[in-house]
């Protein structure tokens with residue numbers, strides 16, 4: 528094909544992608560070999576895409592930790608970041624980031640970056656919080672994303688800047704937490720309402736029975752995840768979560784493939800695995816047929832002690848007290864309303880599947896229960912919770928004494944469980 532014809536063939540894709548917000552997740556492993564990838568990222572920017580690059584630094588950190596004589600420690604697949612390793616975390620993240628910045632600043636004549644002027648910006652866009660103690664193990668400076676300053680990032684994108692984000696989050700206490708690349712990428716994509724999330728890895732396109740999968744509906748992923756290679760599962764989970772939280776397209780691309788970004792975005796068939804969003808959700812009253820799925824949803828939270836265990840027989844008699852959120856025939860959230868004396872009632876079993884938390888489902892369930900309670904003429908809504916006190920506080924519940932509970936409920940209060948008692952006047 529002549530150059531002119533190549534341009535013509537690409538033109539529809541250039542028009543389609545202009546002004547689209549794209550999050551590109553670059554693992555630390557890819558960075559030493561990333562020079563042509565960086566040229567292509569700069570080209571995407573020049574073609575009018577609004578690009579956020581989020582990078583990891585796992586091998587860089589492992590090397591620094593081992594040079595300093597620290598053994599990397601993991602719990603449940605997550606790195607534990609002790610205070611003494613903080614210097615290495617900051618050094619690994621900082622050096623990797625600077626390496627990317629330098630690569631994006633190249634401009635030698637006769638190189639693909641000639642005349643490119645990429646303005647790279649960064650900042651305290653990510654607020655983190657400690658992951659806490661997981662099954663008795665203190666994860667120390669390993670954190671999770673608390674919030675993302677989407678307004679500031681969007682302002683930079685609209686200004687034509689490329690935003691570069693490292694997997695670090697600062698907390699209100701002034702501490703810095705080591706975050707997980709997948710989580711930051713997914714939250715960036717959902718907060719910015721990104722049009723695309725591009726996940727670079729080594730093992731994609733995803734294959735089943737040695738056949739590459741080029742296009743997948745997000746709703747098909749839960750079943751598929753069980754059947755694919757272990758190394759590909761994390762990325763598919765990330766893709767499923769991002770789509771479920773509103774991202775339209777997630778592209779899984781192999782960074783070892785030269786030109787992979789351009790071949791994926793500017794050709795008809797692409798070269799990676801595209802996951803597209805299809806999901807929809809429905810809030811409705813639970814029915815007897817939901818009991819099995821309710822048990823499945825609640826069991827992990829009961830096992831972790833967040834919720835009181837409910838036997839199947841009890842659920843069978845109480846199922847009509849529940850409202851549920853259904854997405855693609857899967858229950859992903861629930862809440863129940865139990866009448867107490869007079870105009871008092873208790874909201875119980877508020878639960879959102881961990882993959883869908885942070886997407887306002889908990890808020891929607893609570894809103895639905897409150898509306899229903901108000902409709903029934905109830906005036907006081909009680910809740911007993913062990914781990915979500917602040918969440919209910921932010922929804923207008925106030926702390927109360929066990930003694931203030933309606934008497935029949937107080938008689939059943941489990942002192943050993945020591946739940947916090949809270950109430951909201953409707």
Ligand SMILES: CC(C)(COP(=O)(O)OP(=O)(O)OC[C@H]1O[C@@H](n2cnc3c(N)ncnc32)[C@H](O)[C@@H]1OP(=O)(O)O)[C@@H](O)C(=O)NCCC(=O)NCCS
Nearest residue numbers: 673876877878879884885886887888889890914915917918
């Ligand atoms: C509590 C729960 C229902 C919230 O569901 P959700 O869909 O994530 O909630 P929303 O999207 O409405 O709210 C997300 C916000 O609540 C915060 N949040 C989530 N769980 C929290 C908790 N346990 N304590 C304090 N804040 C919490 C999130 O950080 C987020 O805040 P931010 O946007 O300011 O960062 C969910 O975390 C859950 O199922 N927890 C386990 C079961 C449980 O403890 N249930 C309550 C006992 S009845």
